[in-house]
Amino acid sequence: MCDGGLQSQLCNEIRLRIFQVSTEGNSLLKLWPGLVLILLPSTLAADKESSLLQDWHDVWLFRFFLNVLGYATIIIPGYFLIGYFKRINYLETGRGICYPVIKACVFGSESKTGLLDDVSIAPRNDADSGSSARQAFKLVFCAAGLQTSYLTWGVLQERVMTRSYGASTPEEEGERFKDSQFLVFMNRILALTVSGLWCLLFKQPRHGAPMYKYSFASLSNVLSSWCQYEALKYISFPTQVLAKASKVIPVMLMGKIVSHKSYEYWEYLTAALISLGVSMFLLTSTTGKHPSTVTTFSGVVILVGYIVFDSFTSNWQDNLFKCKMSSVQMMFGVNLFSCLFTVGSLLEQGAFFDSLAFMTRHSEFAFHAVLLSVCSACGQLFIFYTIAQFGAAIFTIIMTLRQAIAILLSCFLYGHAVTMVGGFGMAVVFLALFLRVYARIRMKAGRRAPQPQVQKV
Secondary structure, rough: OOOHHHHHHHHHHHHHHHHHHHHOOHHHHHHHHHHHHOOOOOHHHHHHHHHHHHHHHHHHHHHHHHHHHHHHHHHHHHHHHHHHHHHHHHHHHHOOOHHHHHHHHHHHOOOOOHHHHHHHHHHHHHHHHHHHHHHHHHHHHHHHHHHHHHHHHHHHHHHHHHHOOOOOOOOOEEOOOOOOHHHHHHHHHHHHEEEEEHHHHHOOOOOOOOOOHHHHHHHHHHHHHHHHHHHOOOHHHHHHHHHHOOOOHHHHHHHHHHHHHOOOHHHHHHHHHHHHHHHHHHHHOOOOOOOOHHOOOHHHHHHHHHHHHHHHHHHHHHHHHOOHHHHOHHHHHHHHHHHHHOOOOOHOOOOOHHHHHHHHOHHHHHHHHHHHHHHHHHHHHHHHHHHHHHHHHHHHHHHHHHHHHHHHHHHHHHOOOOOOHHHHHHHHHHHHHHHOOOOOOOOHHHOOOOOOOOOOO
């Protein structure tokens, strides 16, 4: 069995060592570690490398950079292609079947007609002319749709990210789903389908913006959604909801940086009250037995990332709405790039088919993931319809109530503990949010008040 010079010498040394140990009366089992190291070095190295890689995959920052690298493999080639088409003046010299697609993606028509002129005002005027009973029914319908969609979405989000699947008894640990990016992809692919069908079935304004401009809001939206799911591994759901409620502060900062907006004194006052309330809640949060009730430093960092990315998304979309488009067209464009980014990154990491295998192993998770996506897509349509019918102020009131109910529902279902000071901090946050809505309504009413005409004598 031992052929060759070096291998024959090695086998002779092993036989000599076995003979020496056996003559000393020692067990041959003492030789087993050495034989394994000699005969199976490649197997041990592969196992060690696999274990090390798995340890790195458990670090959220490593997964975040993996996702960003995946997005970069799509963004960087796209950037050079867009620069190339602009440099050769393809809009004037291009021909062929691909010309309309490239024109829409790179150049667009750049029609600068605002969103409100085309979409929002007309439905609101129709609503004003309807009966009071019909308006009340529409308001109840919108409120019920928003509450049902997003309360269900919040409960399922916490269930998927903080609980295991496949455990038949309480003593079993089961298996947890860890890939937040796959959930983002599931949400976006269904939202893309719904918005695409809506654009086909209902007349939309002629699209004007270059398609590539959606990629900026899409990238920040994907990253903010990933942070939102990932944060639940480290912080409690009530903490996440309060942090989302406090995003008005970075939105104001981004507004000054990106859009050069100015704000009233009451906006700064309510922002300070929100900061105070959130701080009171976070500093008095208690640690429970379940990991989902623990607020950690990693969770806070991920939440900050969520707020920053989400603030950029809203401000970029505000600028993009200067081009002629409807809200559903915005939804379609953003979700189109979101699907492209997430599926590309998932395939490059090999996580796409792993997640599908998890769905096949656990039918309950498959049901939760699909229902989560349905609630997200329907919720976006309810948002557009509510704003079109009743304006942003009524929508903000409904969603603020939804946040408060979501916290109570989460505490009831998953047993989150809230101290008295933390509860007072929550009350301060929601009081500040309602004050913002009230002040905004008063300001808009003052601006719409007719000015008395001065009659010339």
